[in-house]
Amino acid sequence: MVLPESFYTRKDVVKIARELLGKVLVTEFDGVLTSGIIVETEAYAGATDKASHAHGNRRTNRTEVMYKQGGAAYVYLCYGIHHLFNVVTNLQDVPHAILIRAIEPLEGIATMLERRGKDKLAPSLTAGPGAMSMALGIHTGQTGSSLQGPDIRIEDRRIKVRQKDIVAATRVGVAYAMDDALRPYRFSIRGNRYVSKGKGL
Secondary structure, eight states: OBOOHHHHSSSOHHHHHHHTTTOEEEEEETTEEEEEEEEEEEEEOGGGOTTSTTGGGOOOTTGGGGGSOSSBEEEEEETTTEEEEEEEESSTTOOEEEEEEEEEEEEOHHHHHHHHTOSSOOGGGTBSHHHHHHHHTOOGGGTTOBTBSSSEEEEOOOOOOOGGGEEEEOOSSOGGGGGGGGSOOEEEETTOTTSOOOOOO
């Protein structure tokens, strides 16, 4: 089942980030389907979060999509190289977003390997947000896309993640956010080998 828009429009971005663990991120471009189980997420709480692109309700051409109603993709370029995929949440004009940091590959693995220039399945294929986006064929041109599909969607395939298996930690690469960098807003599935090696604070 494709997650309904109501899943994304709730107010608690941290809760949604936890609940995205175990859901399946699917892309289908030009008839080519790839997918993976979400195993790592990071929540960004908009205007009140110094680590967010929308801190202080900052609005730019790049971040304008964060102010859309929840259920849209926000894809931005990091270091001019990596295309990072985020899920926009909450209601219109509340710029919450969740970075999807890693997936466990499910479908279209041969395509993912080709996109990443790799010859065998290993955690490095999709562990880390830049690697994951490349494997799934996601790029900045898809920012603003609906997560209802057809190109990008997130499905509930009844994969259960127990609360005790969810690890909470600090986010990666946000030391500039000072005290907000200490928020335990990164979530991952304990013991999953596809969780990225990124170190928080």
